[in-house]
Amino acid sequence: MKISAVETIAVGAGWRNYVFVLVKTDQGITGLGEASLGGQTHAVRGAIEDLKPLLIGADPFRIEHIWQQAYRHAFWHGGPTFLSALAGVEVALWDIKGKALGVPIYRLLGGRVRDKIRAYANGPRGNTPDEVARSAQELVARGFRALKWVPFPATPPLGGRRFIEAAVEQVRAVREAVGPDIELMVDGHGRLSPAMAVRAAEALAPYGLMFFEEPCSPENGTALPTIAAKSSIPIAVGERLYSRWQFRDVLTARAAAVLQPDIIQTGGLAEARKIAAMAEMHFASFAPHNPWSWVNTMASLHVAAMTPNFLIQEVVTDPEPWKDEIVTSRPELDADGYFAIPDKPGLGIELDLEAVKRFPPVEGLPPALWHEDGSVADW
Amino acid sequence: MERAELPGSDLNLKVTDVIPHVLFGGRTNLIFVEVQTNQGITGVGEASLEGKTEAVVGAINDVKEYLIGKDPTRIEHHWQTIYRHSFWRGGVVIGSAISGIEQALWDILGKALGVPVYELLGGRVRDRVRLYANGPRGETPEQLAESSARLVEQGWSALKLVPWGPVNGVADQATIREAQRTMRLIRDAVGWEVDVLIDCHGRLSPTSAVQMAEALAEFDIFFFEEPVLPEDPISLAKVAQKITIPVATGERLFTKWGFRDVLALGAAHVLQPDLAHCGGIWEGRKIAAAAETYQVAIAPHNPYSWLLTAVSVHLDFAIPNFLIQEFLVDHPPEVEGLFAERFTWEPGGWVRPPEKPGLGVELDWDAIRKHEQRPYTRTYQPSLWHVDGSVADW
Numbered sequence: 001m002k003i004s005a006v007e008t009i010a011v012g013a014g015w016r017n018y019v020f021v022l023v024k025t026d027q028g029i030t031g032l033g034e035a036s037l038g039g040q041t042h043a044v045r046g047a048i049e050d051l052k053p054l055l056i057g058a059d060p061f062r063i064e065h066i067w068q069q070a071y072r073h074a075f076w077h078g079g080p081t082f083l084s085a086l087a088g089v090e091v092a093l094w095d096i097k098g099k100a101l102g103v104p105i106y107r108l109l110g111g112r113v114r115d116k117i118r119a120y121a122n123g124p125r126g127n128t129p130d131e132v133a134r135s136a137q138e139l140v141a142r143g144f145r146a147l148k149w150v151p152f153p154a155t156p157p158l159g160g161r162r163f164i165e166a167a168v169e170q171v172r173a174v175r176e177a178v179g180p181d182i183e184l185m186v187d188g189h190g191r192l193s194p195a196m197a198v199r200a201a202e203a204l205a206p207y208g209l210m211f212f213e214e215p216c217s218p219e220n221g222t223a224l225p226t227i228a229a230k231s232s233i234p235i236a237v238g239e240r241l242y243s244r245w246q247f248r249d250v251l252t253a254r255a256a257a258v259l260q261p262d263i264i265q266t267g268g269l270a271e272a273r274k275i276a277a278m279a280e281m282h283f284a285s286f287a288p289h290n291p292w293s294w295v296n297t298m299a300s301l302h303v304a305a306m307t308p309n310f311l312i313q314e315v316v317t318d319p320e321p322w323k324d325e326i327v328t329s330r331p332e333l334d335a336d337g338y339f340a341i342p343d344k345p346g347l348g349i350e351l352d353l354e355a356v357k358r359f360p361p362v363e364g365l366p367p368a369l370w371h372e373d374g375s376v377a378d379w
Numbered sequence: 380m381e382r383a384e385l386p387g388s389d390l391n392l393k394v395t396d397v398i399p400h401v402l403f404g405g406r407t408n409l410i411f412v413e414v415q416t417n418q419g420i421t422g423v424g425e426a427s428l429e430g431k432t433e434a435v436v437g438a439i440n441d442v443k444e445y446l447i448g449k450d451p452t453r454i455e456h457h458w459q460t461i462y463r464h465s466f467w468r469g470g471v472v473i474g475s476a477i478s479g480i481e482q483a484l485w486d487i488l489g490k491a492l493g494v495p496v497y498e499l500l501g502g503r504v505r506d507r508v509r510l511y512a513n514g515p516r517g518e519t520p521e522q523l524a525e526s527s528a529r530l531v532e533q534g535w536s537a538l539k540l541v542p543w544g545p546v547n548g549v550a551d552q553a554t555i556r557e558a559q560r561t562m563r564l565i566r567d568a569v570g571w572e573v574d575v576l577i578d579c580h581g582r583l584s585p586t587s588a589v590q591m592a593e594a595l596a597e598f599d600i601f602f603f604e605e606p607v608l609p610e611d612p613i614s615l616a617k618v619a620q621k622i623t624i625p626v627a628t629g630e631r632l633f634t635k636w637g638f639r640d641v642l643a644l645g646a647a648h649v650l651q652p653d654l655a656h657c658g659g660i661w662e663g664r665k666i667a668a669a670a671e672t673y674q675v676a677i678a679p680h681n682p683y684s685w686l687l688t689a690v691s692v693h694l695d696f697a698i699p700n701f702l703i704q705e706f707l708v709d710h711p712p713e714v715e716g717l718f719a720e721r722f723t724w725e726p727g728g729w730v731r732p733p734e735k736p737g738l739g740v741e742l743d744w745d746a747i748r749k750h751e752q753r754p755y756t757r758t759y760q761p762s763l764w765h766v767d768g769s770v771a772d773w
Contacts, residue, residue, distance in 0.1 A: 061494075064501030068699045097502075101492045103390070108499050110455030110661050111488075248672040252643050270501055277665035278672070281635045308459045 010361035021088035031095035034295040035088025039366035047085035083267040090268030098346035106306040116338040120146035129173035145337035146183035154377035157193040187213040194223035201231035211236040224255040239289035262289040285311035405711040412479035422486035425687040426479025438476035481659030489737035500697035510706040510728040511537035524564035534726035539576035545771035550587040562598040578604040585614040592622035602627040616646035630680035653680035667698040676702035685722035
């Protein structure tokens with residue numbers, strides 16, 4: 001079998017775009033992958049274009065070999081733009097291999113280690129504690145037993161408890177609204193300085209949080225172990241760590257209880273599986289990041305199905321036409337907040353190539369956050 | 380509780396039996412694991428372990444009841460069950476048993492899907508795999524040099540030997556000079572194009588390891604294996620920082636957890652998991668992925684039969700940071716007769732990609748059943764002694 005064509009499709013998804021990759025073969029099997037990276041549509045599509053000479057004519061079964069060539073040849077390793085492009089291709093290659101061999105992808109990487117997959121909503125939404133609490137109740141009514149959101153506004157590098165109070169009010173309101181048995185997680189989204197992250201962890205400790213994600217900027221690797229040592233809330237990190245090499249130092253420093261590689265930004269599902277194995281070496285859990293379309297959700301579910309130290313899977317289920325109408329099928333949450341194990345050969349999801357035309361890609365920069373004085377804050 | 384089979388298990392495979400086979404193997408007994416299924420597909424694996432035959436066989440039998448009736452393609456899940464439900468995690472006995480079983484499960488999955496095992500590990504990343512000969516044999520430096528020359532004539536381009544017997548905690552000058560004489564004779568016999576690997580076999584202390592490495596550096600040694608015993612990775616790291624010969628270790632480290640601290644300490648340049656002891660092919664894959672983040676290479680340990688050689692070669696074809704594969708050159712003829720086909724390699728020690736489904740190893744089951752009748756070794760060996768009659772590490 002040979003790769004005969006590689007195509008990309010960009011789909012407008014609100015303020016950002018989804019990017020999909022179709023890898024076609026001379027034997028009629030087509031693989032699907034997702035390479036979405038908010039705000040970098042053209043760059044990612046360009047990176048996929050750069051990979052075409054490597055891909056066309058190659059044996060699609062040699063996935064690791066293609067990954068190694070893509071990553072290591074051409075000298076400049078990694079980065080989120082390139083890895084997102086590579087992941088879209090890599091997942092498409094696994095889709096091809098699974099379809100060719102007639103089995104779901106997880107069967108090609110050690111097999112299924114669980115019967116169902118726990119999920120959490122990247123959800124509640126709202127601007128006030130009341131709005132967020134109502135949104136949380138709606139998600140619980142839809143079956144979610146675990147919720148995560150970013151309760152922090154733009155936060156100055158240093159300041160008193162009052163700067164954390166907005167987050168505390170939201171968390172308190174949500175906890176009161178959903179009761180003690182729903183798991184809640186907060187996402188710092190890299191908005192806090194290490195000092196403010198420690199204050200936030202102290203202030204939020206009474207609310208029984210499952211984890212505190214990205215308490216500080218992921219580039220600040222030396223601060224993370226200090227925050228983790230001071231926080232009674234378990235620390236999670238990983239959506240902006242790219243490839244095993246960056247996760248390595250987090251693990252060696254025992255800086256996080258939960259690793260959150262995104263299948264896309266880390267370079268594909270085999271790479272995420274390798275990161276999970278390293279996490280297993282250090283007794284850390286694995287909870288893949290995924291604010292993307294149903295295609296990356298399916299890729300994530302395959303990894304969850306085959307990974308022993310998997311904890312919980314992020315998913316966005318806001319009813320959005322650009323997400324729900326462009327696929328021919330999608331995984332359903334059960335009443336206990338779990339997804340079923342994928343059961344179709346390959347990835348188990350296809351794009352509706354007519355429906356995608358209804359959502360042309362959008363142009364422009366992603367949402368931004370500003371400090372009170374007009375300077376740039378981390379989103 | 381065994382859960383109902385879920386969608387996606389459409390291969391309808393069930394394990395029907397798990398049978399350990401103990402076979403006299405000359406240097407050490409061979410332990411083969413046969414996993415039978417309801418569809419006539421049989422998987423095989425190797426769990427040979429010096430001196431602990433009955434324990435490994437017992438460990439395989441301990442998990443037989445669990446495996447029978449299970450879907451053999453849930454490889455990671457069975458690994459997790461056997462390893463973690465044992466509560467008494469790890470060690471070489473359970474490590475070897477689980478490894479032999481795990482290899483057999485990959486063999487079954489490959490055969491069921493009609494592809495070589497390396498296709499199930501991400502696909503092939505190289506066109507050929509290089510073997511080195513665990514080979515030169517002899518009691519004296521002259522014999523070792525002559526044996527080395529013969530192996531090079533046979534086409535080998537890399538040789539590994541243990542060039543000394545027991546060594547004191549601080550090495551005697553005579554011991555050091557004798558090791559230098561051995562290596563000089565070998566270089567004189569094979570020249571400088573051949574890669575020469577030294578296996579210290581854990582016989583040295585942190586002190587004598589540095590003495591020996593400094594004394595032998597002039598002979599351009601490829602790597603210095605197990606310079607100190609595996610229980611002390613901190614000492615290994617100190618040796619690695621001090622000597623100029625690259626350090627290899629790993630045949631006596633088990634599972635990903637056993638390799639973690641060696642990597643974090645920068646204690647080795649080469650890791651040598653044995654796929655018959657470390658937990659199997661997938662465990663080796665995990666160790667290799669972690670090693671890749673430290674730019675550490677993989678050279679699987681394998682002084683056992685052609686079965687484990689084939690197992691190792693599948694991993695070697697699938698991992699980017701593979702370096703070189705160990706191969707035992709001297710098997711008794713009756714061990715070679717257990718295989719329907721000879722294991723073949725090309726001059727230089729090169730192996731081409733296996734093409735048959737699964738591991739691609741065909742055993743001669745009639746020969747195995749016949750050979751099983753032969754008494755196997757039951758002495759507690761191998762062993763090594765200091766001149767004063769105290770125990771030395773073999």
